[in-house]
Every structure is written in C-alpha cells, then in structure tokens.
Amino acid sequence: MGKSPTTKDDAQALFQSLRSAYSATPTNLKIIDLYVVFAVFTALVQVVYMAIVGSFPFNSFLSGVLSCVGTAVLAVCLRIQVNKENKEFKDLPPERAFADFVLCNLVLHLVIMNFLG
Amino acid sequence: MANFSIATVFIASISLLFALSNSFSLENPTDRRILVLVDDLALKSSHSIFFSSLQTRGFELDFKLSDDPKIALQRYGQYLYDGLILFSPTIERFGGSLDVAAILDFVDSGKDLIVAADASASDLIRNIAAECGVDFDEDSSAVVIDHGSYAVSGTEGDHTLIAADDFIQSDVLLGTTKIEAPVLFKGIGHSLNPANSLARNNARVLFSGSLDLFSNKYEIFCSSSNHQCKRQGAQIITCNRYAKSGNQQFVTELSKWVFHERGHLKAVNVRHHRVGETDEPAIYRINDDLEYLVEIYEWSGSSWEPYVANDVQIQFYMMSPYVLKTMSTDKKGLYRTSFKVPDVYGVFQFKVEYQRLGYTSLSLAKQIPVRPFRHNEYERFIPTAFPYYGASFSTMAAFFIFSFVYLYSK
Structure with missing residues (x-):
C-alpha cells in the first residue's frame, strides 16, 4: 500500500519527461509519427477483423495489412532520413528523401491494387 | 458313405458379372432354342413334365442322344442354340464336336446351361462342373443322407431321399409363389468353389446333383404317402403329409430363371x-x-x-x-x-x-x-473483404494527405 503512490508518481514523472522531450521534436517528424500511428492502427484493426470473420479472401487481407505495414515502414525510413540529428544521412537532402518516399509509395500501392482482388 | 447335412445346396447357380454378350437379342433376352442331351431317350418320358413345361412356355427343345455324332453347338460361327440341358450323367465322351471346351465357350458367350448329375456321374460331367467352380463328390458310392429331414416313403429306413424345404429367399430365383411342399432330392453332394471366377457375363448355369430332381417320379410320386419328417435326435418332432412334392414348381421356377425369363x-x-x-x-x-x-x-x-x-x-x-x-x-x-x-x-x-x-x-x-x-466466375467484390478494400484505399488517401501536410507544414 505504501509503495503504490510512489510507483504512480514515478510513472507520472516518466510520462512527463517523455512528453517534454517529445515536444522538442521538430513538427515534420511529429507529422510522420502521426502517419505511422495511423497505419499501424489500421493494420491492427484488420488483423482483429480477420480473427473474427475468418481468413477467406486471404489475398485481400494480405493486401490490406501489407499496405498499412508498407506505409509504416516507408514512413519510418523517411523519418530516419530527414531527421537532422541523424548524422548518417546528413549528405542526403530532405527533398531527395521525400522523392524516394513518394516513388516507393507509388510502387507499393500499385502492387497492393493488383493483389487486392 | 458321405453324410451331408441338407441345405439348399443341391442347386449351384452361377450368375456372374457383366460383359455384354450377343447371346440374346437385347430386345428379347429369353432363350428360344434349347439342346437337350440325354443318355437314353426314355428320359424324355420319365421327365416329361419338366420338358412339357418348357415347351408350353415357348421353348423349342431339340432332343439328342449324348453320343449322337451329329451334335454341334455352332455352325458357321453362329450358335444354333441359346441354352443347353445336359441330362446325361454317365456320358464319357460326347458325340460330334462337343467337348468340355466347347461347352465352356458356350457359357462364356453368355448362353445358359443346366447340368444334372447323379451317383453315376462321369468324369466328363465332373470336369464341366469343376470348370464352372462346382466340385461333385469324388466318391462314386457317396450319396447325400440326412437323418433330420427325409421323405418317409420310397426308401424305408434309408434316409437318402431328402425332403428339403429350406430354400434360398429370393423371388427372382424361385418365383413369388411360395413353394409349400418340400422338394425331394436323391443324389450326390457337391460344393461351390469360393475361388470360382468363371462366366462373369450374366450367363446362367444350374448344377444339380440329382437328375431325379427333374423327373416325373417325384412330381406325382406317392400321392397319398408322401411324408416329410423332421427329427431332433431320435425324437420325431414334426411329420407333415403332402399330396405332392414341390419339385415341379421348384424346377419350373428355376428354369424360368436360368433361361432368362426373369431377373x-x-x-x-x-x-x-x-x-x-x-x-x-x-x-x-x-x-x-x-x-x-x-x-x-x-x-x-x-x-x-x-x-x-x-x-x-x-x-x-x-x-x-x-x-x-x-x-x-x-x-x-x-x-x-x-x-x-x-x-x-x-x-x-x-x-x-x-x-x-x-x-x-x-x-x-x-x-x-x-x-x-x-x-470471371468469381464474385468481383466480396462483401467480407470490404474492410480490406477500405484499409487499402484509406492508406492511399492518407499518403496523399500526408504528402500535402508534410510539404506545406514548414
């Protein structure tokens, strides 16, 4: 009993530090994060749906989920490349990174459309 | 002396599988012409009831002595007969061109055969039976005896005249009318070879270990003193009296089956x-x-x-x-x-x-x-898959919106 308020306080402190640290993140990275969260959430919804109705149009299921997963992966790649603090890609202009991202997305969605059924 | 327990075993019938034969026209499968081979033409009168029943049903019977040199089943490759009755148990060698192989060819081509033997059955008759999967008793002095079910008259104290009333339950073989009186049988025993595989062509073959089964003697025999007794041990339990044996009905019904009038x-x-x-x-x-x-x-x-x-x-x-x-x-x-x-x-x-x-x-x-x-025979859109379609399109839309927001957010 004596312990739980301490634990709660610790958790609060942790979240607050996380939030304050995250608020320092540049806006463009926050937009990417929101986009990734949306994609992962959509993928989870579909997996739950498949568990309920069964795997019958399995190709459609794969298309739906993989489009979300692919989107999330490409967005994370973009985030790595445009992050100013990442020194690995400091020679790569963010315009070039975004162009790569758009091209990859076009290919991804072309495949998804063909596989959707 | 062999001692056989009675059953319906004195009839061995072989009706076997299909291989379409030209024996009868498809429109009229009943046999018409029948060759009857006898040892002695006296058989014609001693078995006249059986023969006249066939003749009244429209069969043309051609009686020949079994050693007649003019016997021939075929001429110019065509069979002259649709059925063959061998009432010649003692013959050792047929006259003319007839032999075991010719009879088997006859059966193989879908024709029908009745063979009756008795205690004097020759090797020739035994061979024909053996080729069709029926083994007659080898011992020439053996007869079938049944101390449980026999006809009282005729053979005093000697239970070789058997009165059988336990028939196979089949309307197609024995007709729909029940055979009330017992069938009298006096002859040799035989067994069916379980590995018998001949004549799977719907040819019908009847073997009897008793030539007398078909004779007039038992049809009208002892009209007043024809008993059938059943015993259990030494005790007579039932003793029935019949005016007439069931032989006539029995062989008539069986011949209807053999010559394709039924089934x-x-x-x-x-x-x-x-x-x-x-x-x-x-x-x-x-x-x-x-x-x-x-x-x-x-x-x-x-x-x-x-x-x-x-x-x-x-x-x-x-x-x-x-x-x-x-x-x-x-x-x-x-x-x-x-x-x-x-x-x-x-x-x-x-x-x-x-x-x-x-x-x-x-x-x-x-x-x-x-x-x-x-x-193009599958459904174009499957209702179950709508959430997946929705997810795919929503990520596309999200990509579009994201691009705008990302590019103009600075």
Whole structure:
C-alpha cells in the first residue's frame, strides 16, 4: 500500500519527461509519427477483423495489412532520413528523401491494387 | 458313405458379372432354342413334365442322344442354340464336336446351361462342373443322407431321399409363389468353389446333383404317402403329409430363371444435366448442381417391365467415390437423383454398379470432366473483404494527405 503512490508518481514523472522531450521534436517528424500511428492502427484493426470473420479472401487481407505495414515502414525510413540529428544521412537532402518516399509509395500501392482482388 | 447335412445346396447357380454378350437379342433376352442331351431317350418320358413345361412356355427343345455324332453347338460361327440341358450323367465322351471346351465357350458367350448329375456321374460331367467352380463328390458310392429331414416313403429306413424345404429367399430365383411342399432330392453332394471366377457375363448355369430332381417320379410320386419328417435326435418332432412334392414348381421356377425369363435387367437412357437445364453438358464446373437419370427395366418373359427397387446407387467417382447416393424411382422404371458436384476438379465418372442375387449385374460408367471456376466466375467484390478494400484505399488517401501536410507544414 505504501509503495503504490510512489510507483504512480514515478510513472507520472516518466510520462512527463517523455512528453517534454517529445515536444522538442521538430513538427515534420511529429507529422510522420502521426502517419505511422495511423497505419499501424489500421493494420491492427484488420488483423482483429480477420480473427473474427475468418481468413477467406486471404489475398485481400494480405493486401490490406501489407499496405498499412508498407506505409509504416516507408514512413519510418523517411523519418530516419530527414531527421537532422541523424548524422548518417546528413549528405542526403530532405527533398531527395521525400522523392524516394513518394516513388516507393507509388510502387507499393500499385502492387497492393493488383493483389487486392 | 458321405453324410451331408441338407441345405439348399443341391442347386449351384452361377450368375456372374457383366460383359455384354450377343447371346440374346437385347430386345428379347429369353432363350428360344434349347439342346437337350440325354443318355437314353426314355428320359424324355420319365421327365416329361419338366420338358412339357418348357415347351408350353415357348421353348423349342431339340432332343439328342449324348453320343449322337451329329451334335454341334455352332455352325458357321453362329450358335444354333441359346441354352443347353445336359441330362446325361454317365456320358464319357460326347458325340460330334462337343467337348468340355466347347461347352465352356458356350457359357462364356453368355448362353445358359443346366447340368444334372447323379451317383453315376462321369468324369466328363465332373470336369464341366469343376470348370464352372462346382466340385461333385469324388466318391462314386457317396450319396447325400440326412437323418433330420427325409421323405418317409420310397426308401424305408434309408434316409437318402431328402425332403428339403429350406430354400434360398429370393423371388427372382424361385418365383413369388411360395413353394409349400418340400422338394425331394436323391443324389450326390457337391460344393461351390469360393475361388470360382468363371462366366462373369450374366450367363446362367444350374448344377444339380440329382437328375431325379427333374423327373416325373417325384412330381406325382406317392400321392397319398408322401411324408416329410423332421427329427431332433431320435425324437420325431414334426411329420407333415403332402399330396405332392414341390419339385415341379421348384424346377419350373428355376428354369424360368436360368433361361432368362426373369431377373434380366437392362439400363437405358442414361442421361445427366445441370438442374434446370435439359442439355447434357460436355463438362461440369465444381459446385454445379446436376441431375442424373437412368431407366432400368426387367424382362418379364414377354415384355420389359419397370424395375422397382430402392437400392440403386450412383457413384460420382474419381479414384474413389466422392458422392454415393441412392436414387429414387418413379415406379415406372425411371431412377433419378441430383447432387452437387464436389469442390474438386478432375476427370470423374458416373458409375452405377448394381449386383443383386439372381439379377443381371448392371455396370454403367460414363466419364465426365469437372473444371474449376473461371477467373470471371468469381464474385468481383466480396462483401467480407470490404474492410480490406477500405484499409487499402484509406492508406492511399492518407499518403496523399500526408504528402500535402508534410510539404506545406514548414
């Protein structure tokens, strides 16, 4: 009993530090994060749906989920490349990174459309 | 002396599987011309009731002595007879061109045969029987004795004249009228070889270990003193008195069966189509609903009558039966059923294998291929998959919006 308020306080402190640290993140990275969260959430919804109705149009299921997963992966790649603090890609202009991202997305969605059924 | 327990065993009948023969015209399967071979023409009068019953039913009987040098079953490759009756147990060698091989060829071509032997059966007759899977008792002095069920008259104290009333339960073999009086039998025993595999062509063959079975002697014999007694141990438990033996009815009914006056089936008008259509397709698709129809008729001796049974089954067969269904009949000969083609594609067969005691075996097989769905036969949009479609399009829309927001957010 004596312990739980301490634990709660610790958790609060942790979240607050996380939030304050995250608020320092540049806006463009926050937009990417929101986009990734949306994609992962959509993928989870579909997996739950498949568990309920069964795997019958399995190709459609794969298309739906993989489009979300692919989107999330490409967005994370973009985030790595445009992050100013990442020194690995400091020679790569963010315009070039975004162009790569758009091209990859076009290919991804072309495949998804063909596989959707 | 061999001691056999009585049963219905004195008739060995072989009606075996299908291989369409030209023996009888398909329109009229009853035999017409019958060759009767006897050791002694006196048999003609001693067995006259049996012969006259055949003649009144329209058979042409050709009596010949079994050593007649002019005996021939065929001329110019055509059989002269539809049936053969061998009432010549003692003959060692037939006259003319007839021998064991000729008789077996006769049976193999779908013709019918009646062979009666007795204690004096010759090696020739035994050979014919053995080739057809029937082994007569080797011991020439052996007779069948039954101390449990015998006719009292005739043979005092000697139980070799057997009165049998335990017949095979088959209307097609013995007719629909019950044989009330016991059948008298005096002769040699025999057994059916279980490995017998001859004549699977619906030829019908009758072997009897008793020539007297067919004779007038037992038909009208001891009209007032014809007893049948049944014993248990030394105790007589029943003793029935009959005016007349059942032999006449018994051999008449059996000869009707042997000479295809009964139990001859034909299947015609085999057809199949999708439910709701009438044309027969060359190929089915998986999950099609189809209907299969066949007409089965039985020869009644003078006309084709509808065959009515509730156990005719159809198989939809590819290596093993995928569908096995009992067909329903309209009592006018038409059998039909409908079923769904299984969810498996390949080359199937419609199969009807109908084998019943005493009846012609029906064996129909018709090949039919089954194909899978074509690409454009699937549903274009599957309702279950709408969330997946939605997710795919929403990520696309999200990508579009994200690009704008990302590019103009600075």
